[in-house]
Amino acid sequence: MKTPYSYQLEVANKIRDAIDNGKNVILEMPTGSGKTFTALYALQIYDHFMVNTRTVSQYQPWEREARELDITYAGLIGKTRVCRKPYRKVKVGNKVKYKTSKCTWTEKGVRQYCEEYAYEINYEALREKGIYRYCIEASKCPYFELKINQNAKMYLSTYVGFFLNFAPVKHHIAVFDEAHNLMNLNDFIEFNISKEELLKLIKHTDGAEREYLIEVKKFLDGDINTIPIPPTNISEETEEIYDALKEYDPEIWRIYRDDKKYRMKPIDPSYLLRKLDGYQWIMMSGTMFSDDYIQNVLHLSNYERISAKPFEPNIQYYLYDDEKLNYNFSKRDGLTQKTVEVVKRLKAEDGITLIVVSSYQMAEWFKGVADYIETPKTKLDEVKKRGLIVAVARGKITEGVEFVENGRSLIRRVIIVNLPYPQTNDPYFRDVVDYVTKVWGQKTMWKLMNEIAYITVRQAIGRAVRGPQDKAEVYFLDIRFRSLFARLGLSEEVQL
């Protein structure tokens, strides 16, 4: 059985101490340092725990390490991916919903089961194959038993499964993987209603239901302020709309309208996290939020912060010390040529030099110089893996491209041109900023902005060092990076 390195053992012991003392945990360990293994190693002594990932495909590292440690698991998977019975697609609003067969139901007081239903779970076969393959290859369909299984030590679910209550099993210890994503948690519950579909629904209904839908349209258009109350006996499609509107609280939710749809979304960053009350949570990521942000914006408390940064000595940081390189929005236009010159000078002799800028417009500055420039249409498999690569903060490259060959990172240098504050021209983000400012003050708004910039920078740096053998140099051009010096663990001495 796999055994932990000394730094992993130290972290695992700290996690157990925190859990045993009734605390929550913020766990910060970089990619490649064995974060998943360390967390599982720590948690294996408890009867049960659950792990929540952003998507089902992110179960894989947990399944792999559970195999190493002989941990039994079950969990939630998309029914349409594994159901053996036919299903049909139905459009609700502009979302496609699937109508699947029932796994189990009651008829005249007697419990009935689908003829494919598997009553038993073979944990060993499950561990060997992983949830998806096990569901597909088992002689009977284990989907439902896996979903309601309380016996396995680990229960795998997604953020949506946890926060929107799709997961019927919730263990008291709840892990959230890649927890920096919780910053965008409200994206998961955004509700879209297509204008065309709503009009069609109005056209094809009659009586009280039709009257109700007309009022719904007025509400969504902003013509009336009160949420309409539906009549009894409405269709499933109308009920879905009502279910979404029920959540609406004018203090916390906003409605956005364009030509095609209505978009309803909460603007309080801590809105869904209130559902963590009563759980002992572990938030883990290579890049975790500051305590200030966690406590004052996300409103989470009673936690131990546990960090291990075994690769930090492999990263060398430099601030390009030139007062003229101030990329404040009002000053940056005259900096194109100078920036390109500096970047050409800093290009690594071999491997990849990754340049990170805050917008697609800035990325264009490097036309004719760079080997690849990210655009809004970039597809992950078309990104070249050599030379100068320009990536846009929070874009596809910094979030998802692996520049690794034979287990080694190809990135030698990362040049972060400017402080990647989020774009405030997005109406949703503007509302979040206004809300945070109104409720918690101007200072908190800046905490939010700085936190987003900081997480983005760390994510970009994390692309370069994927394991203990990787080394990278990181250059900051924007003189305003001085304000993030302490957070980045830098000191004045690292200037060029």
Ligand code: SF4
């Ligand atoms: S038991 Fe399996 S095959 Fe039967 S309805 Fe449920 S998911 Fe589909």
